[in-house]
Amino acid sequence: MKLGFIGFGEAAFELSVGLKQEGLEKILAHDVMLDHPTFGPQIKERAIQAQVELHSNPEGVLNEVDVVMVAVPADKAYEVSEVLKLHLKKDCIYVDVSASTPVVKQNINKNIQEKNAFFVDAAMLGPLPVYKHKVPISASGNGVDRLIALMTPYGMDITKVSENPGDASAIKLVRSIYMKGVAALYLELLEAAHEFNIEELVLDSISETMDSKSFKETMNR
Numbered sequence: 001m002k003l004g005f006i007g008f009g010e011a012a013f014e015l016s017v018g019l020k021q022e023g024l025e026k027i028l029a030h031d032v033m034l035d036h037p038t039f040g041p042q043i044k045e046r047a048i049q050a051q052v053e054l055h056s057n058p059e060g061v062l063n064e065v066d067v068v069m070v071a072v073p074a075d076k077a078y079e080v081s082e083v084l085k086l087h088l089k090k091d092c093i094y095v096d097v098s099a100s101t102p103v104v105k106q107n108i109n110k111n112i113q114e115k116n117a118f119f120v121d122a123a124m125l126g127p128l129p130v131y132k133h134k135v136p137i138s139a140s141g142n143g144v145d146r147l148i149a150l151m152t153p154y155g156m157d158i159t160k161v162s163e164n165p166g167d168a169s170a171i172k173l174v175r176s177i178y179m180k181g182v183a184a185l186y187l188e189l190l191e192a193a194h195e196f197n198i199e200e201l202v203l204d205s206i207s208e209t210m211d212s213k214s215f216k217e218t219m220n221r
Contacts, residue, residue, distance in 0.1 A: 001150055004065035005029040006058055006084060007072040008043050011097060011128055015069070016050035018133030022154040027052045028061045062087040067095060067150060069122075074100040081108040088115040093143040093150070095120040101173070102166030109141060109165035118143025121165045122158075123172035140167040 003024060005012040008031040016027050029052050033039040047054045055061050062068060062084065072080050077098040088094065094112045096105060096119070105121040112119040120141040128135055133156055139147065140161040148158050161167045189206075193199040210218065 001067070002026040002028065002065045004061040004068040005052070006061065006068060006070045006080065007031055008047065008052070008054070009071060011071040011124070012069065013046045013050055014128040014132045015135075016052050019154050019156075020051050022133065024154050026064075028055055028064060029053070030055045030058045030061045058084055059087045062089065062092070065092065067093045067147065069095045069097055071097050074098045074104070078104050078107055078111075081111045085111045085115050085117075088112065088117050090116045091118065093118045093120060093147050095122050095139075095143070095147060097122045097124060097137075099172070100169060102170045105166040105169050118146055119165055120144055120147050121168045123168040125172060125175065138168040138171050141165045 001024070003019065003026070005016070005027070006029075008029040012029060016029075019027065027050070029047060031043050031054075034043055034054065034056065044054065046052075068084070068088075070077065070080060070084070077096055077100045081094075081096070084094070092115075094108075094117050096108055100108075102121075109119040109121070118141070120139050120143040123138045124135045125138060126135045133154065135157065137156065137158045138161050139158050140163065142163055144158070144160045144163070148160065151158060161171065189202065190199065193202040213221070
């Protein structure tokens, strides 16, 4: 099995490091910033660390791989799919791991279906430097079952949401209302507690309340 990455930033690097440790022999990648004077050397150094074969153009990756993971900025995801579909092989699994909206994922899926390839909307739900390839992933689309079958032997933690592109990204975006919101509340809480020099007393009091019940029980109450 051969895996490719389009976009070799932090996500692709951390996944590659973990998958190599699991025994995945062939990983290829292309990044549009490969020749950039500042970012190019960093990409090349990461590729050496992760034992990833870099290609100067996306065709070099797509011609060889069974699965391509597209890890580009959200605002570039659809544009990139327009370019990549020209070189996509039939039955290749196209996995978009960008933080795009559900509508964008649905439109990318339409592009991929034109080439009789399989599409997966993948939402990574954890810090990659911590989990690497074992980061929990929620996935939707017609290629999820195939992706799970190929990548589970290499330790990836992929959960099927549905056959509908966009559903996995919807989970991540709605989940982030809480995850990012609570982080902001933590900061506001600590600033106020620090002002009165009562940090530990406040944290102990909240811990007593929050630790006594599960998240769902607390939310429902």
